[in-house]
Amino acid sequence: MTTINMTVNGKAVSGDVPDQTLLSEFLRENLRLTGTHVGCDTSQCGACVVHINGKPVKSCSTLAASLDGADVKTIEGVSNGELHPMQQAFNDNHGLQCGFCTPGMIMTSIDMVERYKAAGKDLTSDAIRAELEGNICRCTGYHNIVKSIEDAAAKM
Amino acid sequence: MSSGIGVPVKRKEDKRFTTGKGKYTDDIRKDNQAYAAFVRSPHAHAKVKGIDASAALAMDGVIEVLDGHQLTGDGIGNIICGWAVNSKDGSPMNMGAWSALATEKVRYVGDAVAVVIAETQGLARIAAEAVEVDYEALPVIAHVMNAMTDGAVQIHENAPGNQIFDWELGDEAATDAGLAGAAHVTSIDITNNRLSPNPMEPRSAVATYDDAEEHYTLYTTSQNPHVARLVLSAFYNVAAENKLRVIAPDVGGGFGAKIYIYPEEITCLWASMKTNRSVKWTSDRAEAFITDAHGRDHVTTAKMGFDENNKIVGFKVDTVANLGAYMSLFSSSVPTYLYAPLLSGQYDIQNIHCNVRTYYTNTVPVDAYRGAGRPEATYVVERMMETAARELGMDPAELRRINFVQSFPHQTPILMAYDAGDFPKILGMAQSAADVAGFAARKAEAASRGKLRGMGYSTFIEACGLAPSKAAGSLGAGVGLWESAEVRVNPVGSIEILTGSHSHGQGHETTFAQIVADRFDIPIESVNIVHGDTDKVQFGMGTYGSRSAPVGMSAVVKAMDKVEAKVKKIAAHTLEASEDDIVIEGGEVKVAGTDKAMAWHEVGLAAYIAHNLPDGMEPGLKETAFFDPVNFSFPSGAFICEVEVDPDTGETEIIKFTAADDFGTIINPLIVDGQVHGGVTQGIGQAMLEQVIYDDDGQLLTGSYMDYTMPRAADVPSYDVSHMEDQPSPNNPLGVKGCGEAGAIGSPPAVINAITDAIGNNDLAMPATPQAVWRAIQAAKPVAAE
CATH class of the missing domain: 1.10.150.120 ([2Fe-2S]-binding domain)
Incomplete structure (x- = not known):
């Protein structure tokens, strides 16, 4: 298990997750941010794209444990009341x-x-x-x- | 009316999807939820000699391992095909037994033999790997043409020679006579490549058993939750219908693959009872490729005869269809009644005969994929017309034009009664939009750059709006294909529409609301659509076969007729006027030509307060209707594809794709155009990119997006889409014909006709990959003298 701390959509979050936990799983299962979708197993489809430190990344191919301290933005964090x-x-x-x-x-x-x-x-x-x-x-x-x-x- | 029929209203449902608030099945998490992982056969064909689950059961967090003997022992029934097709000798189709978990034999790679239920998804998968299955491998039939050979291994005991049925439609003797007397006969051999539907949301199921109520709830990725409940109850004996609720929440695309009730949903329901836990299963993409029903997979030879005036005098088609290892829910109807009756195309052909033989193979079951039978028919007809035009030295558009059906209704010799259309007009629309007149100059310009330009046509017809129940029943369908609707006007005047149609991308929450806003002249914001839940909607047959508008909306219209009649009675009573003088407009129900009026919501309130209703009238304002179509609807269209081929590499670019369609009345052009864009792209995918490939051992070689080529943005062009609306369907109240499948039905032959035109070789199979095109170019080169 690894303890991770990161900022997701402007909020500090933390969790203890198995080392092999993917960012997409962490977002969907731990944080219940289910707007990030998983449509394939080979990082082809892009349904899982989020921004990590301002760059688009496929969250299905990124280990959550590698993102301690990262700033993550998901689809849920795009709109500020008004639609983007x-x-x-x-x-x-x-x-x-x-x-x-x-x-x-x-x-x-x-x-x-x-x-x-x-x-x-x-x-x-x-x-x-x-x-x-x-x-x-x-x-x-x-x-x-x-x-x-x-x-x-x-x-x- | 700013949001009525014909207005490009922006979709009401988009906000939740663009903000990540959509609610798909995998987003649901129940208390006490466990996870299922299936133990799947690595063999395409094998005996199951034993299953040892002891290592898996010993793992921490593994709750249960269940197998097919336990499943069938609990009385869970076999999976069935719901459309009975007889062979031409009258014998019934040979339906082989299909248990949700295989017991004695596995018949394709991916066939499930057991399920592991565990505390986490990861653990369930690891434990599934630890289940030891003792298989005895059997010979494999991976390709349909090997299924019928002498001595081929038998996949199902009750299907001698692996044949499911040998079926025919049309008059063979008359067709043979027509061909015998023809001035010219064109013959073609074509294969319709096997595809995987690939909705982007993988299938998923969350099943919960309530032991106190002895009641099940299933969340599932379904295009037709009521059909799922019916089949799960009536055939698979999971639970009586009143003890089973099926909910299809937001569903991420279907394309046919989510019509069927698969082993996984059955198993999750049963396992939730066995373990008294909510059980969730979500497919990954690799699992989808080996479990979602595939589509197409036909091998066809066809002959068409022409008289000296180039009019068609006979059309004979012989097709072999691969139905995979088991008969999926509608599999038998796809290569028969959804295929052969469309072989008349847009043409007046008096003599048509089609023979279809279907076989089992050791591959994933094959069933309906967007278009279902109609793309296969269109591909045969439209490749034939283009090929014949080349052989006859005619303009392919002209050959089509002189053979078009000119008057309606038109009865074909193969069941269909075309209701309305104008094929020459649609073709003309497409030709102008595609600038056919300028093609020769563009071809010359391309040639100056060393490139090959080609143009190909497809003028096609579909039978949509599935389907008149009586006709479907007479052809073997196990269900009626009507639709139901309920219109609930609330006391405040807002409206809920409950429909048995199901939206999984089609935009029903907008288009169904439009027809209500149009009818009652109220804001679209006051109309909500309720669908996808068997506890909320009385019944429904779901969405496939481009049926939501012609059948589903028609049921809404019928229910609105009843609401309107009651509204007028209440208003006439209150306003002391004659019902005949009452009109509904501008948010009011008023007496025409006077200033006497009630606000729309006042009528709703009056109906529910019931202090002053006409004598004998029931309170409330809620009406239900079932609509059973009297005929199919017949959308048609003309597609023109222009391509440029690099002869050195075979690389092909679609320069322009023009689609002119007749969908009858259009409810929302924004959404209809989107359906065409998506359908054409799937057709281009079939024509140029996609192919399911099995090796001779029945191993799937195209099991991921690294191997199975999905169309990407750079693979396809922007489209030129136009519509003709002046021939509405006479067979439903809105005059709609259905638009969901046209793009996928019409586009593959247009693309292949264009590429073969460019390269000067008609012998080119789908998918026309650069390698295939390059080889066809090489094959067409004159052989150099020694």
């Missing part, structure tokens, strides 16, 4: 259907837009599609996800 522009854009552009991949899509997309803005790069639709390589959606065909991200990028 990315969340709003997914609603405005019908960027989700079943909703299962959506938390990971939104976490990936927020980072994507912020990164391109910080680098002063143009986030084209081709770039969005390339950046979504690690996130699989089975419902939308990506058309409206790309539109959602373009829309949010204009507002962020």
Whole structure:
């Protein structure tokens, strides 16, 4: 067992977890933050993406015990009362259907837009599609996800 | 009306999904919850000689290990196929026994033989590894064409030659005569590749047994919780229906894979009673690949004859379908009644015959996947039309056009009565949107860069809105395929709609509310949709076969008719007017042409207070209806795909994909477009990326997202989607036809027709991976002289 302390969505949390506990398990089972989803076992689908110290990471492939002191943000921590522009854009552009991949899509997309803005790069639709390589959606065909991200990028 | 029929209303349900507040089955945790892990066969075919659970049972935290002998000993029934299809000689289909936990034999890799119940999921899995099963391996049939060979091993004792049935539809003699007299006959051999549906949410179940009430509750990832309860009760003997509540909360996609009642749900329910604990099981992706029903897997030869005017005079199809190791719930209907009756396509064909033979193999059971039979039929018909056009030296659009059904209703020789459509108009819409006229110039420009451009068509029809109960019953369905609805107007005027349809991404909480807001002219915010819980909704047949709008919404409309009639009676009584003069608009129920009116909510209140109702009227304002369709609905469409192929690598890019559809009336274009985008992407996945592959030992080689290629964002284009609404279905009150499957049904042939057009070789199987395309290019090159 390992004792870990981290900040999740701005709140200090701690827990004693078996060494092999994945961050996704820690979030879902220990903290009951069930917005982070697990859709595969091989870190392909991206439904589990969260931000660790400001970077998008697949929480299904990250040991919780390796994150002592880390600052973690999950889908539950994205909105501050008002929906984040990315969340709003997914609603405005019908960027989700079943909703299962959506938390990971939104976490990936927020980072994507912020990164391109910080680098002063143009986030084209081709770039969005390339950046979504690690996130699989089975419902939308990506058309409206790309539109959602373009829309949010204009507002962020 | 800002949120009525036809308005692109943003989805009401999105907030919980975009903020991580969705409630899926795996998010549920019960008090006293334990975890199940299944002991699964590593062999594709083997005798089970013994199970030794002693090491697992000795582990701390292991509660119980249960096997198939205990399960069947407790009277849990075998899993059944609910659609009886007879062979053409009249004999019944050969349904092999399928126990939720195998007893004597395992028949595919993943077949469960035991279940471990433990305090944690991790522990349950470790303990499952410690259960020792003594197997005696048997010869394996991994591929359907090997199932029928002389001396092939028998997978089920009651299925000689591994055949399940040998079925036919249509007039063979007339079709043979048509082909014999044809001026030209085109023949094709095609395989419809085997797919895994892959909803992003893996299946999950949480079962609880209440020993005081002798009552079970099951949370499960289901597209049809009432059907699950019915089957669990009537066939699997888990519990009587009044002792079993099934709840399908938020469900993360289905695509057919979540229609069926699988061994895991049955076992979790039974195990919750055996252990007196809540029992949870959640599949991981690897487990999903070896337990979720697969789709497609047909091998077909087909011949189509044309007269000297290029009109079709006969169409003969012979199909072999792989149903896997056991017959899944609707497996028999997919390659028969959901397939062969669609072989007339959009064409006026007087002579059609289809023979279908189905076989067992040592693979995961095969059942409906988005489109279910109709994509397979469309692939045969539309590959045939394009191939024939090439052989006849005709424009493929023109060959289609001269063979289109021109008037409606149209009775095909293979069961279907097409109700309404305008195939030439849809094709024209697609051709303009795709700029067919400019294709030659684009092809030349691509050639100047050393690239090969191609264009392919698919003009398709579906039969949706499953299904008229009487017709379905006459064809062997074990259930009626109506839908039910209840409209509850509360005393404050807000409305709850209870529906047996189930949303797992389709947006029912918005679209069903739209038709209510439209009808009663009230804000959409005052309408809530209740679904997915057998304790709340009386009954329902669920969501599949593009049936929620044509059948589910129609039931809501029927119930609203009754509500409206009562509202008018109450208002007429209160306002001392004639019912015929009462109109409902602008949030009011009023006497037309006067200023006499009641607010909508005042009528609701009057109904419940009941101080002043017409004599003899029951209090309350709540009505129920069942809608049983009189016919299928027939959505149709024209898809045009334009591709560019790199001849050096075989890499293929979809430059433009145009989809023009006829879905009848459209309730919410935002949602309908989304259904098309997703369906087309799944079809492109089938055409270019996806394939379930077994090796000769029946081991699944494509068991993860590292091996099974799911379409990613960069694999597909943005889509050009348009709709024709001027031919509504005459067979339901809204004129809707259903839109959920069209994209997956129509797109694979459009893609393959485009690629084969580009490379000049018609012999190309799905999935058209770069390697497959490159090989086809090489095969088409003239052989150099020695």
